Amino acid sequence: MNPSLPSNPPVATPYFFYGLAAIMIIGGILVITRKNAVHSALALITTLLAQAALYLMLYAPFVAGVQIILYAGGIMVLFLFVIMLISIERNMKERQFNKQWVVGIVAAGALGGLLIAVYTTTKGGILFPPVGHESYVDGQNTQGIASLLFSQQSGTYMFAFEIASLLLLVAIIGAVVMAKKRI
Amino acid sequence: MTNISTLHYLVLGAALFLLGVIGVLTRRNVVIILMSIELILNAVNLNLVAFSRYWQGIHGASALQGQVFAIFIITDAAAEAAVGLGILIAFFRNKETVNVDEVNLLKW
Numbered sequence: 001m002n003p004s005l006p007s008n009p010p011v012a013t014p015y016f017f018y019g020l021a022a023i024m025i026i027g028g029i030l031v032i033t034r035k036n037a038v039h040s041a042l043a044l045i046t047t048l049l050a051q052a053a054l055y056l057m058l059y060a061p062f063v064a065g066v067q068i069i070l071y072a073g074g075i076m077v078l079f080l081f082v083i084m085l086i087s088i089e090r091n092m093k094e095r096q097f098n099k100q101w102v103v104g105i106v107a108a109g110a111l112g113g114l115l116i117a118v119y120t121t122t123k124g125g126i127l128f129p130p131v132g133h134e135s136y137v138d139g140q141n142t143q144g145i146a147s148l149l150f151s152q153q154s155g156t157y158m159f160a161f162e163i164a165s166l167l168l169l170v171a172i173i174g175a176v177v178m179a180k181k182r183i
Numbered sequence: 184m185t186n187i188s189t190l191h192y193l194v195l196g197a198a199l200f201l202l203g204v205i206g207v208l209t210r211r212n213v214v215i216i217l218m219s220i221e222l223i224l225n226a227v228n229l230n231l232v233a234f235s236r237y238w239q240g241i242h243g244a245s246a247l248q249g250q251v252f253a254i255f256i257i258t259d260a261a262a263e264a265a266v267g268l269g270i271l272i273a274f275f276r277n278k279e280t281v282n283v284d285e286v287n288l289l290k291w
Binding site: 025048 | 190208221222229254258261263266284
């Protein structure tokens with residue numbers, strides 16, 4: 001236990017971070033390499049659940065719950081439904097990677113080099129804070145998010161919330177229109 | 184073993200982002216491309232929540248802006264998945280395939 005965090009013990013030991021990170025990386029690799037789309041979806045669900053555990057380690061229980069219910073529960077079920085609707089037998093016999101895969105990997109490697117350059121040349125001290133200084137009252141997280149979203153005084157994001165609901169309405173109408181038999 | 188810092192989460196998020204980019208650029212199956220986009224959005228979400236933790240360390244436990252942003256991004260991901268999969272169903276009904284190389288109606 002870190003002595004500099006007396007009132008705020010870490011949720012789990014650093015070993016948990018490395019274990020969950022390994023699960024996420026392996027799941028991500030499986031997502032982009034599996035031939036069967038159902039296997040990819042299951043690997044993605046594993047990645048999402050490990051990420052929810054990481055949110056818990058970051059003292060974000062509300063986001064972790066939303067991640068499990070909405071992402072792993074809702075969006076991935078939608079994906080699985082669509083995979084079941086479209087037949088995948090023919091696709092599984094075809095080539096899985098396109099002809100430009102070398103260029104794609106080179107471009108992704110260039111982006112990775114850029115990220116490595118940014119992360120290694122940034123001044124230390126900005127990016128290495130001790131994670132957490134103070135005690136966290138149980139239940140404060142959800143209340144804090146709700147007051148940022150809905151409160152009259154500090155509700156900075158109320159308008160953005162309304163815009164998000166409008167976005168969801170447009171998405172519902174769009175999905176129904178696109179899935180209709182005759183547009 | 185040292186304590187986990189924000190940079191650990193940023194590196195993990197960058198790795199997931201790169202995996203998603205590789206998936207988008209190299210796969211031919213539209214469903215897996217959409218899943219790779221979900222990977223990218225999740226990498227950004229992880230960065231946002233990690234920065235929210237860092238921001239809380241400076242401004243107190245009620246500074247939760249990063250987590251609010253993460254919730255908005257999850258909302259966007261839900262909308263994007265619904266519309267994207269609807270487009271995919273319409274495309275599959277017309278062309279009987281889920282291969283992006285055959286999406287060439289606008290090519291001339």
